[in-house]
Structure formats: C-alpha cells, structure tokens
Amino acid sequence: QITLKESGPTLVKPTQTLTLTCTFSGFSLSTSGVGVGWIRQPPGKALEWLALIYWDDDERYSPSLKSRLTITKDTSKNQVVLTMTNMDPVDTATYYCAHSPITYYFDGNTLRSDNWFDPWGQGTLVTVSS
Amino acid sequence: QSVLTQPPSASGTPGQRVTISCSGSSSNIGSNTVNWYQQFPGTAPKLLIYSNNQRPSGVPDRFSGSKSGTSASLAISGLQSEDEADYYCAAWDDSLNGQVFGTGTKVTVL
Numbered sequence: 670q671i672t673l674k675e676s677g678p679t680l681v682k683p684t685q686t687l688t689l690t691c692t693f694s695g696f697s698l699s700t701s702g703v704g705v706g707w708i709r710q711p712p713g714k715a716l717e718w719l720a721l722i723y724w725d726d727d728e729r730y731s732p733s734l735k736s737r738l739t740i741t742k743d744t745s746k747n748q749v750v751l752t753m754t755n756m757d758p759v760d761t762a763t764y765y766c767a768h769s770p771i772t773y774y775f776d777g778n779t780l781r782s783d784n785w786f787d788p789w790g791q792g793t794l795v796t797v798s799s
Numbered sequence: 800q801s802v803l804t805q806p807p808s809a810s811g812t813p814g815q816r817v818t819i820s821c822s823g824s825s826s827n828i829g830s831n832t833v834n835w836y837q838q839f840p841g842t843a844p845k846l847l848i849y850s851n852n853q854r855p856s857g858v859p860d861r862f863s864g865s866k867s868g869t870s871a872s873l874a875i876s877g878l879q880s881e882d883e884a885d886y887y888c889a890a891w892d893d894s895l896n897g898q899v900f901g902t903g904t905k906v907t908v909l
Contacts, residue, residue: 706898708844715801716836716844716887718898732895765843776830784891784898785834787846787855 671695673705673766673790680796681756687795691749691766698724698744704769705749706786707740709762717762721769721784722749756797763792802827803888803901810907811878819904821871821888827899831891833871835864838885847886848873875906883908 677689689707696703704723710716720740721729730738739752749766767786774781804822811817821833835848846855848864851871861876871890875882888901 708898708900715903716889716900717801718889718900721898729897731897781831782891783832783850785846785849785889786836786844787849789843789845792843 671768671788673768673788675764675766675790675793677764677793677795679794680798682799683757683797685756687751687753687756687760689751689753689764689766689793689795691751691790693747693749693766693768693790696768698722698742698747698749700724702771704771704784705742706767706769707749707751707764708767708786708789709760709764710792711759711762714762719753719764720751723771758797761795761797763794765792766790801902802892802895802899803890805886805888805901805904807902808905808907810909811875812909813878813880815878817875817878817906819873819875819886819888819906821873821901823869823871823890823899825869826894827869827890827892828866828871829869830893833864833866834889835862835873836887836889838887840885844887878906878908880908882906 673693706721707719722740737754767789771784832850836844837847838844851866852864863874886904892899
C-alpha cells in the first residue's frame with residue numbers, strides 16, 4: 670500500500686522561503702518509472718501542478734513558478750522536499766504531494782510518456798501572512 | 800492559470816447520465832493522454848480515470864473517459880448521490896513541459 674504525507678509550516682511570512690517535506694512508504698524513488706509530484710490548491714480554487722521529480726533525478730517545474738521552486742529527493746529516507754522562495758499571500762493554499770508512475774508508449778513513430786498522480790497525500794494548508 | 804477548460808458545473812438526477820467536457824490544445828490533450836480526478840470537499844483528489852479511459856481498481860464502471868482530438872470527456876452513468884464532488888481533468892503539456900489541470904467541474908445530484 671502506497672501512502673504519502675506532507676509536513677511543514679502552516680504559517681509563513683511574506684518573502685520567506687517555504688520548505689515542505691513529503692514522506693512516503695510503499696514504493697522506492699530508486700525504482701524505474703517512479704516519480705513524486707507536488708500540486709497545490711488555493712482555497713476554493715482549482716488544482717495547480719508545481720513540480721515533479723523522477724527516479725532518474727529528472728526534475729520538472731511549472732514554468733510560471735520555476736524560478737522559485739526546487740525539488741529534491743532523499744531515496745534513503747523516502748522523502749521528497751519542495752522549497753518555494755519569496756512566498757506571497759497568493760501562495761496560500763493546500764499543498765499536496767502524490768505518487769506519479771510514468772509509462773512509455775509509441776504514438777506512431779513518436780515515443781511518448783504517460784503519467785498520473787495516484788495516490789495523493791492528505792495535503793497541508795499553508796497560509797502566507799504577516 | 801488552468802490551461803484546460805471545463806464547465807463550472809454539471810447536474811443530474813439519480814440514475815441519469817452526466818457528461819463533463821475538458822477542452823485543451825494540440826500541445827496537451829491533442830498529444831497526450833488525459834486523466835481525471837475526483838475530489839470531495841476537504842479531502843485530497845483521487846484518481847478516477849487514467850490514460851484516457853482506464854479505471855483504477857475500485858472505481859465503479861459507471862465512470863468512463865474518452866478523448867477526441869483536443870477534447871476529452873468524463874461520463875457518469877447511473878448518477879448516484881455519492882458522486883456529488885468536484886472533477887478535474889489533467890494532461891501533460893509538451894509546450895509547457897509539465898502537467899496541466901482543468902478548471903474543475905462541480906457535479907450536483909438533484
């Protein structure tokens with residue numbers, strides 16, 4: 670059974686750096702085809718993808734937030750850490766981490782990847798306020 | 800910020816069929832597979848459909864997904880009261896080199 674849990678501060682001040690940790694069990698981030706992603710959801714709003722890290726250390730970031738985000742993994746601790754700099758009140762949201770398997774398939778002659786988020790952690794609400 | 804467009808709401812009476820659309824572009828839905836998530840208030844999203852039309856173990860077969868061109872759809876057949884939730888589509892976007900989510904659709908059972 671795969672489980673994930675987010676941890677970190679519930680309140681940060683504007684301009685501060687947010688550090689969130691995703692601790693997981695039931696899979697290894699050293700296994701081929703495995704990734705962990707971060708997604709956030711402001712109160713009453715839609716989901717927004719933030720970052721992904723794969724077993725081979727490949728990192729992907731939301732273009733709109735790339736300059737502020739860093740995602741790292743600690744395979745020995747079964748943890749993924751997301752840092753977001755220069756926090757602003759608009760960053761107030763519930764932050765989720767999720768297991769993200771990736772598979773590959775051919776679309777004609779083009780090799781494509783297919784990935785999804787399953788399961789998700791319970792989420793952690795982060796409020797940005799002075 | 801959402802790249803994929805969904806209707807804000809959809810509704811039906813118990814037993815009816817409800818369809819939710821998800822409109823994208825050639826760089827996301829047009830080139831990659833679509834996933835759907837279900838979210839109840841105050842809880843984390845749950846994977847409902849992956850790879851356009853595949854149901855994870857445990858998801859009732861009244862949920863089905865399809866894709867055509869740059870659009871995708873989620874259908875709920877035999878709508879039940881426990882299906883009242885928010886639904887989000889998602890896909891990889893080749894131009895953005897990342898995941899994109901839909902705007903979300905709130906399903907109400909009348």
